Amino acid sequence: MNSALESAIRQVARHNPEAFAAAVTHRLVALPYGSGTRALIAALDDLLPDRMEGVAALAEARAAASVELRDARDFLVSTNDLARRYGVSPRVVWNTVQHQEGFPKSFKASSGQSVWRLSEVAAWEDCEARE
Numbered sequence: 001m002n003s004a005l006e007s008a009i010r011q012v013a014r015h016n017p018e019a020f021a022a023a024v025t026h027r028l029v030a031l032p033y034g035s036g037t038r039a040l041i042a043a044l045d046d047l048l049p050d051r052m053e054g055v056a057a058l059a060e061a062r063a064a065a066s067v068e069l070r071d072a073r074d075f076l077v078s079t080n081d082l083a084r085r086y087g088v089s090p091r092v093v094w095n096t097v098q099h100q101e102g103f104p105k106s107f108k109a110s111s112g113q114s115v116w117r118l119s120e121v122a123a124w125e126d127c128e129a130r131e
Helices: 003-015 017-030 032-047 055-072 079-086 090-099 118-130
Strands: 076-078 114-117
Touching: 003 017, 076 079, 076 118, 079 090, 114 118
Parallel strands: none
Antiparallel strands: 076 114
């Protein structure tokens, strides 16, 4: 990490640790598709082996982040969400949906919009990454 950034983070965290923790957690959890929560879990994993004191608190924080990540995967995503996720246009998403074997099936939300379960999309991505 950039030493100037790390120093600034330490200074802010020392000044008001509760508010800092709440703000960082809120921002990380708000990132799409659980990416911020995965980053938080990775950071907690980095800390666990090195710090003997507070291990229980770190493990508890990691468990809470894991639950948050699991919940994030149950979100519904739209064509536009998928387009942003893959950095393509919505038309490319629909072409992929129609021609890519194994891509999860969409369904209509109460708004009439086609949506997918993020957990199913993530599972498809994992399978594609392994091939």
